[in-house]
Amino acid sequence: MMRTLLVRGMLAGLVAGLLATLFAYFFGEPPVNAAIGIEEAGSAAHSQEHAHEAGAAAHQHGGEETLVSRGTQSTIGLFTGVAGYGIAVGGLFALAFAVLHGRIGALRPRLSAALLAAGAFVVVVLVPFLKYPANPPAVGSGETIGSRTALYFGFVGLSLLFGGVAVYAGRRLADRLGGWQGGLLGAGGYLLVMAVCAALLPVVDEVPPEFPGSTLWTFRIASLGTQLVLWTGLGLVFGALAERVLRPRVPRDAATVG
Template identity: 70%
Template structure:
């Protein structure tokens, strides 16, 4: 059963990754291309200002050729994007199936399809959306190269913190259900998670490296498309895996009968 769910999860993750890639290509790539154009224009202006070309009389060799890209931008935005998001979706799908196997029948009494949908919504909020509110993604030309390690560490640290607090909130909800009922206990669990994460977000360092001259519309479009890509990924993963898991449990019920 577990192996079957794992395979179904990876398949659902692959499907979700492909659809998320299509969304990212049509809605996210235009803002990335615009940001790359801004970055290249800024680099060119900086070069002309601080590093003027030597006089032509001193040029005894051929003109310097621009450094060739190892992977072209066209490949990065198509095949590269598909491979990256596809692999990510497949891996996430496998982890999603393990989480489903753990919570199914233990947290609530929902059918497999509804359990997977609820788990997908939970994962989107806890793994992506809440950390994104604190440390939103930035397009090219935004951020300093020397701080990328710090920014990456803070982001993944906040993701881990969000997961831990969310699990504790689910445990709290389970312990309060008998006393207050499922609805009230659920609200208390959600409220506790929101309060703790708000305090953590307030205490953790703030990183804002967006220059005042960077177009707000490009930044907005990039971040909205990032949210949309993740929303497509987790929604499709939850719904697709739920449908596949429903069939697995239906076949098991028929076999037992």
């Protein structure tokens, strides 16, 4: 059973990755292209002022472009990255579903998968995004990329940790107070703790003053929308596949009598 759910989770992740790729191509690539144009224009202006210092960097940047063209990055590269991410997330999603299904309420597989996908989107994507939103090219210093990455994944780790604690606490409270009250208290406690964590962690704001606000927010909305499409597709497709696996089988004799 576990192996079957894992395979179907990865299949659902592949389908969700395809849907997310289409969304990212039509809505995410335009602001990325605009940001790259701004970055290249800034590099050209900088190279005119510091020709000797920027010459080596410009040569290296040009070499990278010859290895993988922008057209390949925005098509095959985009699909490979998003689809691979979807398959990996689909496998982890299937494992989480197998652990939680039937333990947090007597729900049908479709509804369990939908709730799990919604919760995972909030914990893994939305809450970290509110603290450390995605940035397009030309935003952020190359010298701080390591620290920014560490802060982001550290915040994701905290969100996963306290999200798991909230599910456990909400389930225990539901036994005493009822499912509705237990769920609200668990979710409220998670949001409160994460708000405190967000307030304590450093703020990262490296957006240049001259960078167009419309391009920045279009990119961020498209980035969040891509994740929303992926997790929605994953929850719906996996729920449909899991329903077939976990649906109670009626014996042939009983079905004939009925």
